Amino acid sequence: MNIMSLTAVELGKKIKAGEITALExxxxxxxxxxxxxxxxxxxxxxxxxxxxxxxAEVQKQIDDGTLNSPLAGVPVAIKDNMCTKGMLTTxxxxxxxxxxxxxxxxxxxxxxxxxxxxxxxANMDEFAMGSTTETSAYxxxxxxxxxxxxxxxxxxxxxxxxxxxxxSYALGSxxxxxxxxxxxxxxxVGIKPTYGTVSRYGLIAYGSSLDQIGxxxxxxxxxxxxxxxxxxxxxxxxxxxxxxxxxxxxxxVDDVKGMKIGIPxxxxxxxxxxxxxDAVLAAAKTLEEKGAIVEEFELGLVDYAxxxxxxxxxxxxxxxxxxxxxxxxxxxxxxxxxLHNMYKKSRSEGFGAEVKRRIMLGSFVLSSGYYDAYYxxxxxxxxxxxxxxxxxxxxxxxxxxPAAPTTAPELGKSLTDPIKMYLGDxxxxxxxxxxxxxxxxxxxxxxxxxxxxxxxxxDCFRENKIIRAAYAYEQTQKRRDCPTVQATE
Amino acid sequence: MANIISDETxxxxxxxxxxxxxxxxxxxxxxxxxxxxxxIDKLNELDTTGVEPMSHVFPVQNVFREDVVRNGDDRENIxxxxxxxxxxxxxxxxxxx
Numbered sequence: 001m002n003i004m005s006l007t008a009v010e011l012g013k014k015i016k017a018g019e020i021t022a023l024e025x026x027x028x029x030x031x032x033x034x035x036x037x038x039x040x041x042x043x044x045x046x047x048x049x050x051x052x053x054x055x056a057e058v059q060k061q062i063d064d065g066t067l068n069s070p071l072a073g074v075p076v077a078i079k080d081n082m083c084t085k086g087m088l089t090t091x092x093x094x095x096x097x098x099x100x101x102x103x104x105x106x107x108x109x110x111x112x113x114x115x116x117x118x119x120x121x122a123n124m125d126e127f128a129m130g131s132t133t134e135t136s137a138y139x140x141x142x143x144x145x146x147x148x149x150x151x152x153x154x155x156x157x158x159x160x161x162x163x164x165x166x167x168s169y170a171l172g173s174x175x176x177x178x179x180x181x182x183x184x185x186x187x188x189v190g191i192k193p194t195y196g197t198v199s200r201y202g203l204i205a206y207g208s209s210l211d212q213i214g215x216x217x218x219x220x221x222x223x224x225x226x227x228x229x230x231x232x233x234x235x236x237x238x239x240x241x242x243x244x245x246x247x248x249x250x251x252x253v254d255d256v257k258g259m260k261i262g263i264p265x266x267x268x269x270x271x272x273x274x275x276x277x278d279a280v281l282a283a284a285k286t287l288e289e290k291g292a293i294v295e296e297f298e299l300g301l302v303d304y305a306x307x308x309x310x311x312x313x314x315x316x317x318x319x320x321x322x323x324x325x326x327x328x329x330x331x332x333x334x335x336x337x338x339l340h341n342m343y344k345k346s347r348s349e350g351f352g353a354e355v356k357r358r359i360m361l362g363s364f365v366l367s368s369g370y371y372d373a374y375y376x377x378x379x380x381x382x383x384x385x386x387x388x389x390x391x392x393x394x395x396x397x398x399x400x401x402p403a404a405p406t407t408a409p410e411l412g413k414s415l416t417d418p419i420k421m422y423l424g425d426x427x428x429x430x431x432x433x434x435x436x437x438x439x440x441x442x443x444x445x446x447x448x449x450x451x452x453x454x455x456x457x458x459d460c461f462r463e464n465k466i467i468r469a470a471y472a473y474e475q476t477q478k479r480r481d482c483p484t485v486q487a488t489e
Numbered sequence: 490m491a492n493i494i495s496d497e498t499x500x501x502x503x504x505x506x507x508x509x510x511x512x513x514x515x516x517x518x519x520x521x522x523x524x525x526x527x528x529i530d531k532l533n534e535l536d537t538t539g540v541e542p543m544s545h546v547f548p549v550q551n552v553f554r555e556d557v558v559r560n561g562d563d564r565e566n567i568x569x570x571x572x573x574x575x576x577x578x579x580x581x582x583x584x585x586x
Contacts, residue, residue, distance in 0.1 A: 098570070100566075100569065102563045102566040103560070195547070209544060209545060209546075238549070239545070239549060239552075241549075301535075303531070304532060304534075307528055307530075307531050310525065310528075310529065311529055322507070325507070326572055327572070327581055328579055329571065330570075336582065338582055338583070338584075339583075340507075341509075342582050344507050344508060347507055348509045348510065356506075356510075356514075356518075357522075359506045360499075360506050360518055361522055363505040364505075365529075366505075367502070374526075376542045377532050377533075377537060378529075378532065379543050380541070380543070381535060381537065382543045383541060383542065383543035384537065418521065418525070419525070435547065460547075
């Protein structure tokens with residue numbers, strides 16, 4: 001048996017029981033990377049030596065009883081926008097091509113305290129801007145289910161690495177769907193928690209009011225366990241929320257009797273692939289058969305989420321990315337004439353096309369004369385969208401829909417028409433605007449053999465409900481590992 | 490396209506964004522920004538009169554903590570990331586004549 005076929009929690013149990021050592025687990029991940037990484041390119045950085053050294057240390061702590069977490073000794077991939085002390089952190093951008101952080105992000109620190117072994121840094125869209133992982137300055141990641149297709153994005157490397165067994169689980173980040181959409185495309189499970197649940201300290205900011213770190217794994221149990229480990233109140237993140245409960249694993253209950261599930265009819269209209277629609281509605285039927293009360297309802301303002309998002313996210317990005325100026329870290333141009341020219345040339349040479357596009361748009365909507373018409377208008381729209389969700393959650397425990405309108409597109413087909421690519425985020429983006437938790441769970445494959453994702457959305461701080469619904473649904477399904485990865489065994 | 494971005498506007502945005510675009514990039518940026526703004530103009534269909542702009546979903550304001558130093562002096566590692574450094578300082582181009 002390949003150790004990497006185990007879920008993170010299964011592997012953690014075997015390590016705890018002494019059946020597998022942390023070093024054997026790290027070696028298994030490294031072996032899988034050596035076998036498949038040339039094909040899929042899930043990582044920007046793989047730290048084989050560091051992982052082995054760390055695994056040996058963790059094993060000692062497990063042996064002497066100081067480490068008792070369910071994830072102790074389990075190998076993890078970290079999206080390359082989370083700072084890891086002394087380990088290259090590029091955000092998949094040329095501008096951070098030589099950046100070695102001097103501290104570790106809080107979420108990763110929480111994992112390390114629990115004995116996680118970091119295998120490497122996962123590829124992503126540059127600065128998390130994109131839906132395909134094709135905007136990475138370090139090459140595209142391929143979808144393990146079909147290498148001619150994208151893994152989705154922006155956490156494409158994290159999700160592909162989980163699907164290809166090149167790690168036991170991964171951390172991603174989600175600003176407009178960047179965990180849920182690639183999880184859907186790669187046939188894995190991903191959670192975007194309620195805003196403020198996981199500290200953003202050390203997460204290189206894109207859209208600060210929308211960014212959340214979350215888990216990517218083989219099943220719902222893993223995701224709940226990982227979320228429980230990484231979530232914490234953090235004084236270093238001024239938007240961190242002190243929650244009443246950080247217990248997510250007790251929601252792993254196979255019971256949805258009486259749970260009220262709402263299906264927004266507008267999520268099933270034009271633009272939705274019929275095969276995705278059928279699979280998602282079949283999943284709803286399954287939950288109904290298990291005792292949930294499922295009904296359709298009208299969720300308003302769905303069409304306004306994407307334009308509002310691109311104003312807000314671009315505005316915040318233009319401000320957040322102002323720090324990359326070629327002075328304290330990162331890329332500096334070779335030839336320049338004075339300070340301002342150095343800034344301009346370093347940034348123009350260091351950023352890729354999509355990043356520049358969003359910085360320009362963001363600078364424009366924040367500029368005097370346009371601030372009210374665009375930026376404040378978008379923030380007002382956001383308030384109205386939040387209200388629509390508040391209304392829905394007065395009636396429903398969970399909102400059910402697709403994670404994305406299609407399965408994974410072919411490589412090279414998305415970047416030519418940005419607006420069309422942005423429309424692929426239609427089901428995920430409003431969840432970020434409203435700060436809600438969402439989970440993507442595999443619910444079948446299409447006729448091309450590509451995975452389809454079911455999205456369950458909960459009210460703020462109600463992760464327990466979506467975890468419970470997702471877990472109950474998962475119990476009716478056989479876990480479907482990526483066939484091409486299994487075939488290499 | 491309803492939104493036509495002029496050369497002056499793209500020049501001005503370039504100054505704000507600290508980006509230097511060459512001729513071809515500039516033309517593409519004008520087109521991209523125009524079509525994005527056309528799309529964003531959809532928001533004008535919504536009546537938002539009297540709606541407060543929501544910058545944050547939770548009512549978080551003025552988050553304070555004690556102002557105490559918790560991290561040590563990490564100058565050496567920090568400067569290791571600098572494109573250019575000298576005697577423990579960041580080197581920048583001459584800014585004052």
